Amino acid sequence: MSGDPSRPFKWVTVVCSVVTVGFLVAAAVRENVSADWRGHQAVFRGILQIKAKDDAARATARNLPIEIRQVVVPALHTVDRCVTCHLGIDDPRMTDQPNPHRVHPKQLLAIHRVEKFGCTVCHQGQGAALNFEEAKAEDYFWDYPLLPAKFTEATCASCHDPRALPKGSVEKLVLGMQLFEQKGCNGCHKLNGKGGQLGPALDNEGLKTKHQFVRASLKGSQTNWNWFAEHFRDPAGIVAGSLMPMPALSQPQVEALTVFMLSLRQRDLPAEYLAPDKIDEQYARLHPPAPDGAALYHRYCAACHDTGLHTRWDKKFARFVPGVRNAAFIRTEDDECLAENIREGRPGTRMPGWGPKAGGLSDAEVTALVAYLRTSAPAMALPVAPPRGEATRGAALFAQECAGCHGIDGKGLIAPALANPVFQQAATDAFISQTIRAGRENTPMPAFGRAGVSESQIGDLLAYIRKWQPQARSQRP
């Protein structure tokens, strides 16, 4: 039909229709024939047939429907389709099969029924997915990718007190918890409301998404666990400017701490999911046993003060951290003064307050800490302070003798600040004058009394130093 004006349109129609049919059929095949899970189920059917012992079992195996399977757990808001491929997950006969047909190891499903728990509550990953890549969901738009097997025990802590579980079942997690306490992480990080404030609180570290981490310098896998591992190796290399000190850790220790970080997740789980030991653990947190001062010191203080026996030069803080268990210091401080310093901290320095409203330590715990510090030396009866002298003379002397370390205006340089409200509040005249007179053993603070500074000069200094005392608060006698 030459000259038919519709001819090109007819051709376009034919070509486009053929393309349409082609892609429709291709899409149908992709979805209904060539999906991976269909293959896995067909293989599993074969395995079942081989393992069948009687005709009935063989018939059941033969008729095993090839279909999507899922575990719906309304209480946990999960729909997990992992069982579409892992058909033998609760079948003890499948111990000798390769994945995905293998039975769950360690017979854990006997006490954690699949129907009650699903899969992702322990393993994370995208339960809705029907192929392994998307279920694993690393480098995918999914917040909680599949936990590698070596980290899976992290999620046990959601329902269990790890220390109450059978020995060896959550080894890494328990080691991680111990390391966390021993290495003084709490000195800077709050956990369950207790801890310092230099670093972020860690209560929900395991529920953070990868976007909540600074990953600008993170090489390789962008998963949270890789972030933790790299960060534990070199904190400042991952988070620029991080002050976090990091003792050298072995690979198992890094892994253990990573597991512990991943276990920190405050999820609201229905009561029926909480193991009795978990409830005990929560109860124990609310009703702590008598505090142990030494343990508290290690947990909250040692990260900065180390053993506390010597003043320590901190490179990152660029100043001396006082040796708080130094006998010379402890001797001159009374218990109330120590407790006040612990409760209020030192504003303007890295030393945070540890009272109930700040660091979360109870009064009993502060008392226990003071008692622990007191083991270094008993409080001595301080010589009476000389009367306060002339502040202007004191100022000149301060500039000459003290300002080099304590700062020209007492704001502190490498040595503690004296123009500090908590110091001014806690320290008595007798304490200050005794420290000037006798110095502080094992610290750079010299004994000025032996270097020729007279009692009246000490009085002048005292007058000058007391000018920084806040007006509103009265001095302790």
Add this chain to the structure above:
Amino acid sequence: MPDSPKRRDFLGLTALWSVAIAMGTALAGVMRLPKPAVQPGPLRVFKLGDPAQFAVGSTTRIETGGFFLFREEQGFHAISSVCTHLGCVVAHTEGEGFACPCHGSRFSTDGSVVGGPAPAALPWLEIVLSPDGQLQVNAESAVPKGTRFKV
């Protein structure tokens, strides 16, 4: 006549048929969508734990499953508690059988209809021992009346 009506326009016919096939294929795909590929609710297969925990002569009502589990000398059997008339849940009286509160259907102890509008007996459900040793009732699968599961 050049524009004879008898003249066949093969290209046009091909185009029309190809469109029809394309639309038919698309429609076939679309028709599959409303039927879910997987039931959205929890599984209708119920693991009831160790068979030994059920005493001989006991009747257990599994509310979430919609069936009664009977343990007798001869073995276990499970009877659906969903009325075959219009789907209400029947009540069970020991020794008498089942009664439906909605339209008055009554069933004997083995589920046979003895009164009311119900068109069929209450089905007996399949019971197996799961691979991990639990009593497992499949509420989606009926078995002939009298099929008992022996431990």
Add this chain to the structure above:
Amino acid sequence: MTPDTKTPIREFLENLKQSPRHIRESAMRNGKAPETDRERSQSTFHNLFLHMQSVRTDRRSLRFAYTFGLGLILTASFVVLTITGILLMVYYKPGVELAYNSVKDIHFVVPAGRFIRNIHRWSAHLMVLAVFLHMARVFYTGSYKRPREFNWLIGLALLVFTLGLSFTGYLLPWDQLAYWAVTIGANIASSPREVTDAIGITAWFDPGGFQKQLLLGANYVGQESLIRFYVLHVAVLPLLISAFMGLHFWRVRKDGGLSRDESKPAPPARIGDRDVEVFAPTKTYGLMAVVRGRTPVVGRAPEGSVTSWPNLMWAELAAFMFTIAVTLVLSYFFDAPLKEMANPAIPENPAKAPWYFLGLQELVSYSAFMGGVGIPSIVLIGLGLIPYLDRDPRGVGVWFGGPAGRRTFWQSLIYGLTSVLALLAVTVNLGWLRTWFPTIPQIAIIILNPATVIVAMYSAWSLWVLRRTGSIRMSAVALFTCFLAGFVVLTAMGSIFRGPNWHFYWWPSQWPTH
């Protein structure tokens, strides 16, 4: 039995036997495939779906290089979107706790769900692209001129509805893209506060706050907002766009069909399949006059036309199948995006809208009010005024209105591209007012920012063209072309060259991990 008693039964049986044929004939008013021009005409105006079309179509309207079939592609993609949209509604659950998982289910387990969602997404992209191109085609061929001015306005409304449908559509999965797009969109709606704050009247007059409340239904982004956007997406906007599409088509028909160059002699008419030279008065023919075949010119058709059945139908079918084929191919290879579940704690970085809003996103990165409200309003008002300012009836149906227009187009394109690129270069390398004068008041930035500067530069160029050529049409071509260039460059800027923290990068592979 007597014949009397037998007849009614025989008649009944006969009717029963014939009923399939009768049902078929009664359904199709013509009853059979048309064979003559008259029947072809009848098949058009005897059919509800076809009668909006003229019974004869100008051959020039069927020229691909004139329309590129864009209007048909738009209609086809709208049909595809409606069908796939309804299908998606079967499984989609509009709740903040449910939406994301229901979309995941559509993706993973709903039979054909993944494919249908992909088709929905891709035909939406196609529709937005086609609506821009369609507008450009109508503009450059002068098709907005009398008597088609009002249809141009209807078209503008359709553009706005299309963008509205796209925006409300990608919010529904309630993923990260959705959540932050709602947040940003709502704050753009409240951005008139920048102005009312600057002049200090927000306490009494707060259109921004009102708009935000209206959109979100709450003072935060949550369930109330999602359900509003859902209602907009599946009910309000589709109804509006359907009504306006009907109006648009009806006006196309009533305003004389597709525009064409009336000053040129018409190509030969086609009667049957012969080309016939006709000399007929240049008036619209009464429908019946043609199909009855009597007056005014027996045996002759209006100049240069062919019967719409089947010629126009073929064009329409081709465009429809083309649209479907393109979306299917795209849907097969590329999945519609779905980000992480909405997380109010942390936005994506960069949080990028779909491509068609990235030009705007670039603009709002200068000033939320100017980029999000001010300049879009100016552009829409300017576009709407075009047919009322350019009332020169010449140049209809000719690309760019002739060689002079073509020249203006190329000059304006070069000017438009250079100026916007230069301005972007300045902004990227040197910053803007706030970099230089950190304390500068917000009102100064609202008034003077790269977005307003580029509008001013384009307007100046257009005025200069007006003075030089003395033609409002040329000036309109200049302005439209400049804005087109600006739109393309800004869209590319937002899509490709902006990375984390909206910093400039030459290529996404240079983005730092974020």
